[in-house]
Amino acid sequence: MFAEERLDEILNLLNTTGKIKVKDLSLQFNVSEDCIRKDLKSLENKGFLKRTYGGAVQVRESSNFHDMPLRQKTDISTKTIIAQKALDIIEDRETIFLDLSTINILIAKLLRKSNKNIIVVTNMLEIMNILSNQNNITLVATGGVLNKDLIGFTGASTIEFIKKYKFDKVFIGSCGIDVFDRSITTFDIDDGITKSAIIESSKKCFLVMENKKFHIDGNYKFAKVEDVDTIITDSSPSREILDILNDYNINVM
Known part of the structure; x- marks a missing residue:
């Protein structure tokens, strides 16, 4: 050779x-x-x-922190594909959680146009604004300490509220995932521990993220790969990544 x-x-x-x-x-x-x-x-x-x-x-690429308004302007078409996939699996009478994520904002906008009768719990101010006047959606806000960079609630009081629920489905955003060391990451520690609490209170956990984030890392590990049930992304990752996820019985949409 x-x-x-x-x-x-x-x-x-x-x-x-x-x-x-x-x-x-x-x-x-x-x-x-x-x-x-x-x-x-x-x-x-x-x-x-x-x-x-x-x-x-x-x-691996280390993603830089950007505030929420700037993140909302990037990868819109890709994120819309993911949001539509998420909408398709939300069923009537379910209680779901939408956490701090630009993709979840798009899911909320699609829900506003739908006729799904559901309960939406969220810790994100913009999602609250989007769904506040929907008769078919019961909106529940967590409250807590406002994270001004993420425009949502995080931390101890938010987590205490979340622990009172058992959500049918939760949709979690992330900065990146490394299937080789089994870590899912974000930037902000309070956001990370809040995400962990949401996952613990879920019956089914869906990670919503662009395909490129299989190769990007944040700086705070809030979950392990096996903590999620399904990854909703815009396009299929490599065969190697799919094989590892399959070993953990994780679906990819």
Whole structure:
């Protein structure tokens, strides 16, 4: 096998497993560990991976925090696809939760145009405004301490309110998901612990997120991959990611 072919195979393995070890690669390709280390250094210099002690891991994008008004202006068509998929699985007489998420704002706008008779609980001010005059929707607001960046309620008093419910379906936004270390992330700690409480109070949890977020990380882990039942996204992720999610019995829509 030529060196370039070996580099390609190393990247394929990394994309499949999320991390690789020098010792394992040395045995697999029948070359010295020093040779593998040089390969990994070459790939790191090209920005394809990050070397660690004894191996390497994927390079993942770290998403920057943007306030809610700015986030509402990005990826609108993609988010609308996700919102429509979510709307299609909401059934009459259900009690659902829409948390702090720009996709959930779009779900609320679609619900406003629908004739679904449901109870919507939310901690987001804009969703409250969107659904406030709907006769077919019973709107419940959590209250709590207002997070001005996210334009919604988070923290201890909000969580105490949430704990009193058992939601049929909850729709949770996130900054990113890493299936290889099983983490789902956000930026804000109070938002994160509030999301955790919503998940704990759910019968079925739906993560609503763009496909690109399979490769992006926030800085606060609020849940594990196996904590959600279904991921609703705009397009199917890679076969490797789908296989891992399937191992945890997680559906992808």
